[in-house]
Amino acid sequence: MGNPLTGAVLLVDDEPNNVHVLRDLLEEQWEVHAAYSGPEALGLLEEIRVDVVVADQRMPGMTGVELLEAVRQRHPDVAGIVLTGYADMQALESAINRAHAFRFLRKPWEAADILQALEQACAFVGQRRTIDRLVTLLARRSDELAASLSELQAQQQAMLHLERLGSIGRLSSGVAHDLRNVMVGLRAAEWELAQKELAPGLRQILEIGLNHIDNLLRTLQMLREYSRQGALEVRSDLCDPAAVVRDAVTLSRMDLTFRRRRVSAEVEPGLPVLRADRQKLVQVLLNLVRNALQASADDGEVVVRARLAGGQLELAVEDRGPGVSAELKARLFQPFVSGKGDEGLGMGLYMSRLIVDAHGGRIAAGDRPGGGARFEILLPLGSEVAAGAVHGGAG
Ligand SMILES: Nc1ncnc2c1ncn2[C@@H]1O[C@H](COP(=O)(O)OP(=O)(O)O)[C@@H](O)[C@H]1O
Numbered sequence: 579m580g581n582p583l584t585g586a587v588l589l590v591d592d593e594p595n596n597v598h599v600l601r602d603l604l605e606e607q608w609e610v611h612a613a614y615s616g617p618e619a620l621g622l623l624e625e626i627r628v629d630v631v632v633a634d635q636r637m638p639g640m641t642g643v644e645l646l647e648a649v650r651q652r653h654p655d656v657a658g659i660v661l662t663g664y665a666d667m668q669a670l671e672s673a674i675n676r677a678h679a680f681r682f683l684r685k686p687w688e689a690a691d692i693l694q695a696l697e698q699a700c701a702f703v704g705q706r707r708t709i710d711r712l713v714t715l716l717a718r719r720s721d722e723l724a725a726s727l728s729e730l731q732a733q734q735q736a737m738l739h740l741e742r743l744g745s746i747g748r749l750s751s752g753v754a755h756d757l758r759n760v761m762v763g764l765r766a767a768e769w770e771l772a773q774k775e776l777a778p779g780l781r782q783i784l785e786i787g788l789n790h791i792d793n794l795l796r797t798l799q800m801l802r803e804y805s806r807q808g809a810l811e812v813r814s815d816l817c818d819p820a821a822v823v824r825d826a827v828t829l830s831r832m833d834l835t836f837r838r839r840r841v842s843a844e845v846e847p848g849l850p851v852l853r854a855d856r857q858k859l860v861q862v863l864l865n866l867v868r869n870a871l872q873a874s875a876d877d878g879e880v881v882v883r884a885r886l887a888g889g890q891l892e893l894a895v896e897d898r899g900p901g902v903s904a905e906l907k908a909r910l911f912q913p914f915v916s917g918k919g920d921e922g923l924g925m926g927l928y929m930s931r932l933i934v935d936a937h938g939g940r941i942a943a944g945d946r947p948g949g950g951a952r953f954e955i956l957l958p959l960g961s962e963v964a965a966g967a968v969h970g971g972a973g
């Protein structure tokens with residue numbers, strides 16, 4: 579940092595003779611400027627930089643204290659010295675505080691007093707400007723520090739994410755293995771029971787249960803795959819969006835907990851067939867519909883929509899629940915984020931995002947106009963096939 583002082587002083591007095599005498603005294607040590615009224619001094623200060631203003635108190639129009647008050651507002655780094663007769667002292671008291679004058683010198687002044695006051699004022703100004711510069715510098719540094727800190731945090735977050743993924747992978751392998759064993763037994767039981775007379779209700783419960791386990795196994799499989807390869811493999815089936823919606827709605831209706839809640843579908847007719855991983859897309863919609871059902875009141879309604887929007891396939895799930903809480907909104911698609919306490923694993927939306935990402939699409943949470951939540955998926959139709967071209971593939 580260079581010298582913070584300019585070495586310049588501004589003298590302000592309406593009597594040219596006083597200015598003349600002071601100038602003679604100070605000229606050797608300082609660069610001396612002069613003004614003959616308060617307003618003139620303020621004008622001059624717009625053009626030149628000085629360290630100290632030495633002003634006479636009694637001037638027509640604007641007193642010395644008034645001038646220093648104005649200087650303090652516009653140039654807070656400049657010190658002020660007021661020269662004043664003994665008679666003014668009492669009336670000055672309150673003005674002194676406002677003007678923050680560095681010193682008041684009684685007239686007639688002694689040369690030594692003025693020189694000393696000026697030297698001290700300059701030292702004070704020098705210190706103040708140095709501190710100001712340091713503060714500015716520190717503020718900039720702390721901005722830089724904050725930036726590198728948040729970068730570090732982001733890196734740490736990414737590492738944590740990878741580590742968690744590793745644990746998820748190991749955990750899901752173990753659980754999937756056990757579940758598959760259970761499943762073998764259950765499938766055998768199902769086969770046995772198929773030969774027997776059963777109450778229709780019982781058969782339905784068994785079917786729904788097996789369906790759920792299948793679903794769970796698929797999710798676990800996906801998690802393991804993702805944690806191993808860092809990416810999801812998606813098949814490129816030809817699939818009819820209407821069929822994807824229909825499957826998700828049908829599966830969601832199997833959940834007996836939500837028997838009274840309605841799930842309906844509104845699918846634009848004639849949607850093009852698209853290339854996508856049908857099973858995984860159904861999984862995504864099912865996740866969204868299940869969340870929507872959970873967020874809904876007992877007689878609530880969930881609507882699944884499919885339509886073309888700007889050359890892409892738009893799938894949306896809307897409910898009339900309380901909507902996504904502001905606190906969760908930003909982290910919704912991260913793993914282990916759940917607003918359901920112990921009831922939720924917080925993996926549904928995370929998995930959904932992975933699947934949609936793998937399709938080159940986008941998923942977002944928003945508000946349903948009129949209340950509730952609206953989750954929206956946009957899928958590119960890059961390699962779509964004309965509507966109706968494929969039947970078998972979509973079935
Ligand atoms: N339709 C919705 N309305 C309100 N909140 C929702 C909705 N869907 C998801 N959420 C919030 O997002 C959280 C994360 O959802 P998800 O990833 O599926 O995990 P989980 O359902 O296991 O909690 C939920 O716990 C819930 O708080």
Ligand SMILES: [Mg+2]
Nearest residue numbers: 865869926927
């Ligand atoms: Mg969920």
